[in-house]
Amino acid sequence: MTAGGAGASSGHLPVLYAQVMDGLAVKAEGTYLDGTFGRGGHARGVLAQLGPGGRLLLMDKDPEAIAVAEREFGADPRVAIRRGSFADLAHWDATDGGLDGVLFDLGVSSPQLDVAERGFSFGRDGPLDMRMDPDTGESAAQWLARANEREIADVLFLYGEERQSRRIARAIVARRAETPLLRTAQLADLIASVLPRGDSKIHPATRSFQAIRIFINRELADLETGLDAAHARLKPGGRLAVISFHSLEDRIVKQFIARHAKAPPVNRRMPVVPDFTPTLAAVGDARKGDADEIASNPRARSAVLRIAEKLGEVA
Ligand SMILES: C[S@@+](CC[C@H](N)C(=O)[O-])C[C@H]1O[C@@H](n2cnc3c(N)ncnc32)[C@H](O)[C@@H]1O
Numbered sequence: 001m002t003a004g005g006a007g008a009s010s011g012h013l014p015v016l017y018a019q020v021m022d023g024l025a026v027k028a029e030g031t032y033l034d035g036t037f038g039r040g041g042h043a044r045g046v047l048a049q050l051g052p053g054g055r056l057l058l059m060d061k062d063p064e065a066i067a068v069a070e071r072e073f074g075a076d077p078r079v080a081i082r083r084g085s086f087a088d089l090a091h092w093d094a095t096d097g098g099l100d101g102v103l104f105d106l107g108v109s110s111p112q113l114d115v116a117e118r119g120f121s122f123g124r125d126g127p128l129d130m131r132m133d134p135d136t137g138e139s140a141a142q143w144l145a146r147a148n149e150r151e152i153a154d155v156l157f158l159y160g161e162e163r164q165s166r167r168i169a170r171a172i173v174a175r176r177a178e179t180p181l182l183r184t185a186q187l188a189d190l191i192a193s194v195l196p197r198g199d200s201k202i203h204p205a206t207r208s209f210q211a212i213r214i215f216i217n218r219e220l221a222d223l224e225t226g227l228d229a230a231h232a233r234l235k236p237g238g239r240l241a242v243i244s245f246h247s248l249e250d251r252i253v254k255q256f257i258a259r260h261a262k263a264p265p266v267n268r269r270m271p272v273v274p275d276f277t278p279t280l281a282a283v284g285d286a287r288k289g290d291a292d293e294i295a296s297n298p299r300a301r302s303a304v305l306r307i308a309e310k311l312g313e314v315a
Contacts, residue, residue, distance in 0.1 A: 013041065013110070013297045014038075014041025014042045014045070014105070015243060015289065015293070015297060015299050015300045016243055016287060016293070016300065016303055016305045017045060019287045019305050020042055020103060020241050020243070021042075021045050021049075023239060023283060023284075024046065024101040024239050025101075026049040026050065026054075026100075026101065027054075027100055028049065028050055028051035028053075029050075029051055029053040029054050030050070030054055030100030030101065031054070031055040031056075031057065031097065031099050031100050032046050032050075032054070032055070032056050032057065032099065032100060032101040032102070032103070033057040033058075033059065033086075033089060033099050033101070033103070033230075034046065034056065034057070034058050034103045034105075035059045035086030035089060035103065035226060035230075036060060036086065036103070036104050036106065037058045037059060037060040037065050037066070037069050037081075038060065038065055038105065038109040038111075039065065039068055039109060039110075039111060040068060040072060040073070042105060043056060043069075043073070046101075046103075047076070050078055054078055055078055055079075055094075056073070056076075056078055056079045056080075057080050057081075057099075058073065058079060058080070058081045058082070059081075059082050059083070059084060059085070059089065060083065060132075061083070061084065061085050061132040061133040061136075061217070062112065062133060063083060063133070063134070063135070064111065065109065065111075066081060066083040069081045080094045082094070083133075085133075085222050086230075087221070087222040087223075087225035087226045087229065088229070089226065089229045089230065090232055090233055095233045098233060098235040098238070099230070099235065099238055100234075100235055100238045101234075101238055101239045101240075101241070102230040102233070102239075102241070103241045104223070104226060104230075104241075104242045105243045106219070106242065106243060107219075107245045108132070108213065110299065116184070117129075118130070119139070119140060119141075120209070120213060121184060121209075122184055122185075122187070122188035122203055122205040122206070122209050123188075123203070125183055125185035126183065126184050127139070127141065127182060127183065127184075128140045128141040128144070128181060128183055128184050128186070128187055129141065130212060130213045130217070131216060131217065132217050133217075137216065137217075140187075140212050140213075140216050141180070141181060141182050143212075143216060144176065144181050144212075145180060145181070149169045149170060149173045150169070152165075152169035152173070153165040153166045153168070155211050155212065155215045156168055156169060156208050156211045156212075157211075158211070159210065159211035159214040159220070159248065160207035160208055160209075160210050160211025160212075160214075161207060161247075161248075162208055162211060164195055167195075168191055168195070168208055171190055171191075171193075171194040184209075187205065187209075188203070188209070191205040191208050192204045192205060210246065214248070219249070220248060220252060223252055223253070224256075227240075227252070227253070231256075231260065231279070231310070234310035235314075235315070236310050236311060236313055236314045236315070237309065237312075237314045238309070239283070239308070239309055240257075240280070240307065240308045240309075240310070241306075242305070242306050243303050243305045244303070244304050244306075245299075245302050245304075246302060250286070250304050250306070253306050254306065257282050257306060260278060260279045260280035260308075261278050261280045261282055261308070263276035263278075264276065279310065279311050279312065280309065280311060281309050282306070282307070282308050283309050284307060286304050286305065286306050287304070287306075287307075288300075288304055288305075289301070
């Protein structure tokens with residue numbers, strides 16, 4: 001955590017807190033959407049800057065996060081809360097009047113990782129679930145029980161950049177023929193048993209767990225849809241702030257901002273150069289945590305924040 005003490009009591013230290021507050025440049029009477037409430041570390045900071053006419057819209061896929069939001073902010077007339085993916089933010093009528101700022105702090109929260117029953121962690125034995133919304137879609141165990149070897153290898157390679165994806169997929173398919181894979185420890189041990197022991201400090205299952213989690217929660221598809229929806233709903237002068245935790249996410253955010261900020265390269269074979277009017281401007285470069293924040297909050301190690309501003313006539 002870098003400022004304000006926000007979130008400390010809820011077991012989740014908001015990353016790049018000061019940079020997010022700076023980037024959102026909150027207007028006291030503005031309307032803001034935090035699409036990834038988590039435990040509200042950033043949301044609390046936005047709310048503290050809102051006046052009586054300001055609005056804060058909170059979303060999360062996770063029912064436990066939403067329960068915290070209801071408990072802590074439900075009575076505040078400036079706050080509205082909705083359980084669901086930020087990919088659907090434009091379908092929430094609370095966003096119809098436009099937004100002055102949108103925050104996506106991607107990935108999983110510390111409470112999700114810390115509770116073994118959620119099945120996100122290779123370090124804590126629990127049911128192999130990994131769903132942010134446990135009421136929707138397949139769990140990791142259900143998917144691993146039915147996917148074919150090729151699909152599993154593709155997911156591990158695409159979303160985890162796991163070079164040993166085929167070897168791991170083969171081992172999963174062989175093991176499940178003997179016994180169902182239902183626990184995180186079973187999967188973590190299986191992966192560790194088939195990967196060559198390197199001198200890396202990271203657990204051999206790290207990349208595979210990341211890949212399966214991204215796939216199960218449709219994280220990259222949601223990000224692409226959510227960015228488009230945020231862009232459509234942002235008012236001129238409104239700010240978009242996105243914190244990514246790995247290169248796959250950051251690449252999507254970076255390319256999204258560039259696509260709306262810069263004209264595409266001219267294709268000499270095209271007789272007519274298409275008109276281009278930028279609708280976003282990047283605000284500064286990508287920001288990262290400093291050494292102090294990284295030392296006090298390990299999640300900050302891989303966090304990258306990008307900020308963009310919506311262009312157009314300010315009403
Ligand atoms: C890194 S945490 C956010 C932490 C939060 N900024 C805080 O300070 O407490 C990510 C949260 O976003 C949620 N989440 C991830 N992807 C989502 C999506 N597409 N739609 C809604 N919530 C999502 C997760 O359930 C998790 O609670």
